[in-house]
Amino acid sequence: MPSPVATISASGNAALRVSSALEDREAGWRLVHHLARFIDDARVPGVECVIPTYDAALIEIDPVESSLERMRSYLESVIARLDADRPLTETPRLFEVPVLYDLDGELDLRMVAEAQGLSAADIVRLHSEPSYVVRCLGAPGGSPMLDGPAFPLPVPRLSSPRASVPQGVVSVAGRQATITPAAAPGGWALIGRTPLVVLDLDAEPFVPYEPGDLIRFRPIARDEYVSLLGTRMVAS
Amino acid sequence: MSAGFLTVVEAGSGQITDLGRSRGPRYGVPVSGALDQRSARIANILAGNDDRAPLLEIMALDAEFIADSDILIALAGAAATLRVGGIERPNEQPVSVRAGETIEVRQITGGLRAYLAVAGSFDVPRLLGSCAPDSVLGFGGRLLAGQRIPLTRATPPILNTHFGAELYRLNVPARPDTTTVEATDGPDIADFADTARRLYEEPYVVSPTSNHIGLRMTGILPERRVQGEVLSRGVPVGAVEVPPGNELLVLHRGRGVTAGYPVLAVVTTTALDVLAQARPGHTLRFRRVSEAQATERARAERAALDALRLRVRSVFTALDALPTSSGRTLS
Numbered sequence: 001m002p003s004p005v006a007t008i009s010a011s012g013n014a015a016l017r018v019s020s021a022l023e024d025r026e027a028g029w030r031l032v033h034h035l036a037r038f039i040d041d042a043r044v045p046g047v048e049c050v051i052p053t054y055d056a057a058l059i060e061i062d063p064v065e066s067s068l069e070r071m072r073s074y075l076e077s078v079i080a081r082l083d084a085d086r087p088l089t090e091t092p093r094l095f096e097v098p099v100l101y102d103l104d105g106e107l108d109l110r111m112v113a114e115a116q117g118l119s120a121a122d123i124v125r126l127h128s129e130p131s132y133v134v135r136c137l138g139a140p141g142g143s144p145m146l147d148g149p150a151f152p153l154p155v156p157r158l159s160s161p162r163a164s165v166p167q168g169v170v171s172v173a174g175r176q177a178t179i180t181p182a183a184a185p186g187g188w189a190l191i192g193r194t195p196l197v198v199l200d201l202d203a204e205p206f207v208p209y210e211p212g213d214l215i216r217f218r219p220i221a222r223d224e225y226v227s228l229l230g231t232r233m234v235a236s
Numbered sequence: 237m238s239a240g241f242l243t244v245v246e247a248g249s250g251q252i253t254d255l256g257r258s259r260g261p262r263y264g265v266p267v268s269g270a271l272d273q274r275s276a277r278i279a280n281i282l283a284g285n286d287d288r289a290p291l292l293e294i295m296a297l298d299a300e301f302i303a304d305s306d307i308l309i310a311l312a313g314a315a316a317t318l319r320v321g322g323i324e325r326p327n328e329q330p331v332s333v334r335a336g337e338t339i340e341v342r343q344i345t346g347g348l349r350a351y352l353a354v355a356g357s358f359d360v361p362r363l364l365g366s367c368a369p370d371s372v373l374g375f376g377g378r379l380l381a382g383q384r385i386p387l388t389r390a391t392p393p394i395l396n397t398h399f400g401a402e403l404y405r406l407n408v409p410a411r412p413d414t415t416t417v418e419a420t421d422g423p424d425i426a427d428f429a430d431t432a433r434r435l436y437e438e439p440y441v442v443s444p445t446s447n448h449i450g451l452r453m454t455g456i457l458p459e460r461r462v463q464g465e466v467l468s469r470g471v472p473v474g475a476v477e478v479p480p481g482n483e484l485l486v487l488h489r490g491r492g493v494t495a496g497y498p499v500l501a502v503v504t505t506t507a508l509d510v511l512a513q514a515r516p517g518h519t520l521r522f523r524r525v526s527e528a529q530a531t532e533r534a535r536a537e538r539a540a541l542d543a544l545r546l547r548v549r550s551v552f553t554a555l556d557a558l559p560t561s562s563g564r565t566l567s
Contacts, residue, residue, distance in 0.1 A: 009423040012502025013530035015472035017423050040262070049261040051470030051493050058470025060261070063505055063531040064538045138468055139492025140372045142264035145468055154465050157496075159480060174465035174496065182372045184492070201363065201373060205263045 005031060006079050008072050014048075014063045016071055019056045022084060029135060031084040032057040033211050038078055046071070052211070053136045053145065054176075089212030093235035094131065097179065099170050099192040099217045100225040101127075107190035108158070112172065116151050123191060126150055127170075128217040132177065134209050141182035141199060142207035144215055148175040161187035168193045170217065179215075181207060192217075195228040208233050240305035241384040242354060245338065248297035250379040252358060254290045257366035261493040267473060268368040268489050271448055271512035272349050273505075274537060275313035278408060279353035281545045282310030282330050284552055289357035290367045292379070294341050294350045296515075299379070301339040301352075305390035308332055308355035309339060312408070314347025314513055328408040330355075330548070332393040347414065347513035356389035371490075394555045404551045409540040414514070417486075418507040418525045418533070419476060424498035428478070431458040435476065435501055436524045440484055444516040448490035451511055452483040453520065458500055468494040474503035476522075486511060504530035506537055 004021070011017045018035060020028030036052035039059065046066025051058040061071055101124045102109035113123045132146035148155065154174045162185060165171070169180045171188035180186065181198035200206050209215065213235070220228070244250075255276060256269025270276030270293055277287045285291075292299075294316075311318045311327050318325045321337035333339055344350050360367045361376075369376030425432050440455035457478055471477075475487045477497040486503055488511065503511060504525065514520060525533075 010420065010527050011423050011472045011499060012420055012474050012504065013527040013534065014474075014505045015502070017470070036262075048258045049267070051261045053469040053494055054467045056467075056469040058472060060472060063534045067531060068527055136468075136494070137262075137264035138494035139264055139266070145494065174467070176468060182374070184372045199373065201375060204364070206373070207263070 005084065008075055010068055011058060013068065015058055015060045016068060016075065017056055017058055018075060018079070025055065027084040028055045030086065030088050031079070031082060033088050033136075034082045034084065034086065035075070035079060038082065044074070053138070087212075089210075092133075092212050092214050093209070094214045094216065095209055095233060096236045097170075097194050097196060097215055097217050097233065098220040098224065098228055099128065099194050100222060101192040101219055102190065107169070107192070109191040112155055112189050112191055115156065116153055118151075123151075124219055127172070127177070127191065128219050131214045131216045134211050134213045134215060136211050137205075137207060138178070140180065140184035140186075142205065143178045143181055144207070144209050146177040146215060148172055148177050155189050157187040158189065161185055165190065166193070168196065168198070170194060193225075195225045196231055196233040198233050200232065208235065239356070239387040239389045240303060240335075241386055242301050242303045242307070242358070244299075244379045244381055244383040244385070245302055246298060246300035247379040247381045247383070248299035248341075249295040250292050250299050251369050252290055252360055252376065252379070252385065253293045253368045254366055255288045256489060257364050257368055257370070259364040260366070260370075261470070263364070264493055265364070265370060265373065266490050266493055268370055268448070269366065270351060271489055272313050272351070272509045274509045274541070275349070276351045277541055278328065278544070279310050279312040279351035280357075281541060281548055282312065282328065282406065282408070283308060283353035283355045284330070284548060285353055285355065285357050289353065290360050291351055291353040291357065294344070294352060296344055296348055298340070298342045298344075300341070302337070303333055303335060303339070303387065305335050305387065306333065306392055307387065308391040308394065310353050311341065311350055313350040314344045316344040316350045317342045329406055330394070330404075330551075332391070334393060348515050349512055354387060355391045356387060359386040359388050404555075406544065406547055406551065408544060409537070412506065412510055414510055415518070415520055416523050417510055417520050418504045418523050418530060419474070419501040420504060420525060420527050420530055422476065422499035422501045425500055427460050427462040427498040428458045428500055429461040431461065432500060434458045435484075435522050439519050439521055442514050442516050442518045442520065443483060446514075446516060448488055450485050450487045450491055451514065452485055454483055457482070457484055460498060462498075466496040466498060468496045471495045471497075471499060472502055474505070474508050475499045476501040476503065488512070505534045506530070
């Protein structure tokens with residue numbers, strides 16, 4: 001019998017995908033993150049890792065030590081006891097991220113503006129207006145995955161992804177936004193760059209934020225970008 | 237007293253790795269680690285190590301090493317010519333190496349990746365519990381000629397020095413079929429409607445752009461029949477995707493942990509080891525299996541490795557008990 005608040009499907013013989021079936025997206029996001037934290041804390045034998053995202057969590061298992069059937073019924077029992085209304089973080093931290101927006105046409109801001117039927121200034125305003133909740137840590141290198149700005153349309157992914165997106169780039173795709181902590185290939189539209197250094201390999205975890213924290217982007221000019229270059233990203 | 241170093245003479249395309257960073261995906265970092273997990277386990281088992289111990293993954297190109305103390309090694313994975321002090325020695329067996337002798341791994345054939353374990357393993361840095369390189373984070377990296385890898389201990393020779401013959405012959409479970417890739421239907425297979433079956437019907441050729449992140453393959457591709465953006469979510473190692481372009485993508489252990497592409501199918505845990513050994517130009521066929529069949533296969537393979545571990549232990553225990561005049565050398 002399917003769980004009423006989530007569906008669980010096999011993703012191969014070593015992983016299960018739990019997808020929220022809740023109408024309320026916020027509650028669905030809290031549900032999958034509460035689930036991930038519960039499983040992490042419980043140190044369930046046979047669980048390799050949990051990857052919670054926006055509305056789903058992937059649970060990877062060792063199929064020799066556990067089994068999909070056993071894990072599925074375990075997850076159902078845990079989900080039934082979770083309170084999806086409970087906040088993920090009691091006191092979220094706010095990270096202010098200065099951004100040199102791409103007003104010189106080096107990146108993709110102009111293309112994004114044209115596709116939205118907006119001016120470049122509109123894109124900057126819409127992107128830097130809200131405080132974004134860090135929904136999850138994603139690829140590459142613990143990127144803070146955010147909801148997209150209030151653009152009229154989803155942002156298409158690039159038809160041919162870049163072989164390397166530099167560290168510190170601020171990007172949007174679909175209804176999502178992020179900062180790239182480490183250089184990697186990518187197909188998202190790049191609209192600016194932050195001078196801040198996000199990664200600290202000597203820290204654990206090696207990114208300063210966690211799901212539930214807040215990020216706000218602040219437009220800066222090139223001289224401020226230069227003076228802040230290399231500064232570590234910390235909560236304000 | 238220092239246990240000494242294994243010095244890289246010829247680096248080839250090698251790296252120090254282990255079974256992977258299982259705590260990584262939680263933080264947006266791929267699990268990485270040995271692509272052929274089974275062969276990495278075999279090499280470590282034959283060297284008397286924990287399965288998770290750091291070892292060398294040597295890809296395609298020749299490599300050469302030299303140790304400054306007596307060590308015990310084992311080579312597994314893709315068949316290769318192993319020479320110790322210039323003399324050919326067997327794959328998939330514990331092999332003694334005297335201080336100053338060269339260890340050559342040459343002519344890797346019948347696969348792409350060979351695994352070289354040293355008894356006691358290496359003393360190397362870890363990130364989130366694993367020494368596996370992560371190119372995105374800039375942790376670890378390829379071996380370099382002249383690099384000195386710290387050993388944790390020496391192992392006196394357990395070789396009959398008069399005849400150079402092995403005192404034991406360990407029977408390693410045979411390698412799986414290297415052209416058939418078993419996969420289960422993925423959670424988003426419905427997005428591909430009736431084109432999904434092409435995956436199991438058509439042959440696919442491995443592209444040269446394949447790497448530890450994923451294997452790219454050309455062939456007649458399934459087509460996504462549903463439009464619309466997918467929110468990023470966790471993708472399993474083994475996910476079969478059809479990204480824009482003209483290639484099938486099978487994600488391997490270096491994959492980005494989140495992505496927004498639908499998952500058509502998922503290569504089984506044991507078949508991922510098969511993919512790890514597939515060379516560019518190889519033709520592969522996918523075979524559809526159930527999750528239960530895949531798990532049964534995974535358990536049978538692991539049980540065979542458990543049995544091997546027991547046999548290795550009894551050999552080592554017996555050799556330890558042998559009366560010898562110098563170290564464990566028989567003369």
